[in-house]
Amino acid sequence: MSSPAAETPWYKQFWPWFLLGLLLSSVIFSMVFLFFSVRYYDGSVTADYYKKGLAINEQLAKQEHASQLxxxxxxxxxxxxxxxxxxxxxxxxxxxxxxxxxxxxxxxxxxxxxxxxxxxxxxxxxxxxxxxxxxxxxxxxxxxxxxxxxxxxxxxxxxxxxxxxxxxxxx
CATH class of the missing domain: 2.60.40.10 (Immunoglobulins)
Incomplete structure (x- = not known):
């Protein structure tokens, strides 16, 4: 009679640790990216971008006036x-x-x-x-x-x- 193969416990197998490592690394990378995005906010879009866009005509008038002078x-x-x-x-x-x-x-x-x-x-x-x-x-x-x-x-x-x-x- 053959005895069934002795199964190793889950914590001694490769695949559970590999899958947990992938999940843990994604959480760590997400936290690092979150930290950098909050710490080094670039603020490239202003809150009143529409009004600044409409003000381009005033800027063109300044350019024209400097040119005339x-x-x-x-x-x-x-x-x-x-x-x-x-x-x-x-x-x-x-x-x-x-x-x-x-x-x-x-x-x-x-x-x-x-x-x-x-x-x-x-x-x-x-x-x-x-x-x-x-x-x-x-x-x-x-x-x-x-x-x-x-x-x-x-x-x-x-x-x-x-x-x-x-x-x-x-x-």
Whole structure:
């Protein structure tokens, strides 16, 4: 007579542990992804996106107005001293200029600078710390959406900091 094969208990077999491992790994990965999505929220969609979309006509009017005034600017940044120098050309020469440095992917890195008029069309301010990576530039006579004109440009630090960056009318 043959005796039945002795069966091993479930906890000594491979397949139950393999299936439990798959379930446990999916729970762990889900928790890690949840943590990162909450911790590093990018906030790319604003709550009033419709109103901002309608405001594009105002931005186009700012661009057209800057073009009519013949405005352009040359921006230089000294990464060693942190000096930001803008030479503004055109009819308007306000007492101060507002320069917005906009980081493309994370608004937490955005910077706002006020440049003071020195002489002629030259405006100067100082950065607290050197910048890195790519930035969008928006130059206006005052802060906010009520500014009458806007010049825009783009700069990559530290590669472009040793040459003049041209700011032209744009959105």
């Amino acid at each position: 013949g405005l352009s600017a040359a921006l230089r940044v000294d990464n060693v001293t942190g000096d930001v120098i803008i030479d503004l050309e055109g009819e308007r020469q306000p007492a101060q200029l507002h320069l917005a440095l906009i980081f493309p992917t994370d608004s937490d890195f955005d910077r706002e600078l006020m440049l003071n008029h020195v002489r002629g069309g030259r405006y100067v301010t100082t950065l607290e710390e050197p910048l890195q990576y790519r930035w969008y530039l928006q130059l206006q006579p005052k802060e906010g959406e009520e500014a009458e004109w806007r010049l825009t440009g783009e700069i990559r630090f530290p590669e472009d900091s040793d040459r003049d960056i041209t700011l032209v009318p744009g959105i």
